[in-house]
Amino acid sequence: MNKKKLIICIAVILLVAGGVYFFTGKSSKGGIKLETAKVSRGSITNTVTATGTVEPVTEVEVGTQVSGIIDKLYADYNDVVKAGQLIAEMDKVNLKAELASAQAQLASSKSEFEYQQKNYSRSKVLYEKQLISDSDYETATYNYEKAKAAYEQSQASMVKVNRNLEYATITSPIDGVVINRAVEEGQTVAAGFETPTLFTIAADLTKMQVIADVDEADIGMVEDGQRVSFTVDAYPNDVFEGNVKQVRLGDSSSSSGSSTTSSTSTVVTYEVVITADNPDLKLKPRLTANITIYTMERENVLTVPTKSLRFIPDESLLTPMDITVTNANMEASAGKRLVWVKNGQNLEPRAVTIGSASGNNTEITDGVQEGEDVVVDFASVANVPVVAETTEKSPFMPGPPGSNKKNNKAK
Incomplete structure (x- = not known):
């Protein structure tokens, strides 16, 4: 019974050794094999980084068009504000003084204008009746036009002073969040050639x-x-x-x-x-x-490795693998590329139309079917057949178990 088991074990070992030799020694002679990949569906993407x-x-920088001291701040970082909401006030003492001065100047120029207007009206009537000289009439006309211009200038100054006073009250121009506050209470800001920024508000x-x-x-x-x-x-x-x-x-x-x-x-x-x-x-x-x-x-398209489009069969490497090549001299027509499909132990060329490419993979629009094997390249393998040991060994070196028995039998 033990002898029968021993024979079965030896047969199994021989079969395994033969299989290893067939798949590693024969089909990848010299440590070379064919690298293949299946035609599959996938995505083709190109990117820019x-x-x-x-x-x-939307980001608005809120500033001020008048110079002065920041009197009060009503908004801070991260505060949610509404359009028109008061967020800061500047000191208004000087601006109110300018307003009072402008109002006095306006009243004075208005009185002068009204007086010269009446004087001009009287002089015009008298001049038409030839009761005054040309010089007197021209003087009355000049004084009237001058008073009129001064009055209009005072009105314009009032508009400017009122607007500056309004600018001293700073409100949010939009609904948003304060993401930056660039001033503190008591700080002096100068509005010269560039408007100073007080707040930055994001919409x-x-x-x-x-x-x-x-x-x-x-x-x-x-x-x-x-x-x-x-x-x-x-x-x-x-x-x-x-x-x-x-x-x-x-x-x-x-x-x-x-x-x-x-x-x-x-x-x-x-x-x-x-x-x-x-x-x-x-x-x-x-x-x-x-x-x-x-x-x-591009989603769900047929793809092959880009390297497979550059593969050229070398019969000197394929023959030891028992792989044959059909139509080895075939050339692709205009607008086509060749890929080599592996069918068993045979390679055959296919003319394919390529689409988009993403470096490692290329889209194929026709010429091959999903699931077919295309040859990518020749590749080296680590399982190179072991060469029988022929070097001379020292008799003093220990051998594997059982080697002494064989030597004794030989003697």
Whole structure:
């Protein structure tokens, strides 16, 4: 019984050794085999990466057109404000004094105007009756026109003073949230050539936009409406979605005369505006975003590895594998490419039409069927057949178990 089991075990070992030799030694002679891939359905995508800054869609800087001291502040960071709501007041002492002076000047000029108007009316009647000289009439006319101009100037000054007094009461121009306050109570602001900013108000933080800087080499692929995904360092595990809203051509009045948004040395970038919803208010103004713009997306299309389109069969490598090649000299017609389909131990060429490509994979519109095996390339394998040991061994080196018995029998 033991002898019978021993014979069965030896037979099994021989069968396993033969299989190893057949699949490793014969079909991959020299450590070479064929790498294949199945024609399958998948997605083809091309992307452009960039960095940008998260910004509110509508952002208003609230300033003042009059110089003075900030008397009261009624809004602070993160406060929700309504359009027309009082958010700050400036000291009005000087402005009220200017108003009083303007009112006095207006009253004086009005009295002078009314007096000269009556004098002019009397002089006109007398002149028509030739009771006064031309010189007297011209003097009356001159004084009337002068008083009239002074009165109109005083009226204009009153409008300006009243408006400056209104400017001292600062209200919110929009509904929104205060995202920046640049002044403190008691601080002096000077409205000269540039209006000083007091507050920055964002209209609606549930709707944000990302201003991305896209390299000039990639901008040609970016179009309005393309899908965008991006992440921010504040929430590294969250992926936010958006769409390209605008590709800005830049300022044509730039010193270089080009249509670039920014240029540093030889690097030219264009601004791309991306809209994004922010319902949970995670996206905050000024966050840095790492952006992926999907410039091309095709779903559920037949794809093959791009390398398979460059494969050329080498019969010197295929013959030891017992693989035959059909129509080895076939050439693709215009607009077609060749792929090699493996059917058992035979390779046959197929002329295919390619569509979109994404680097590693290429879309195939016709010529092959889903599930067929296409040859990608020759590949080396680690299971190279073991060569029988022929080197001479030292008699003093220990051998494997049982080797002493064989030696004794030989003796």
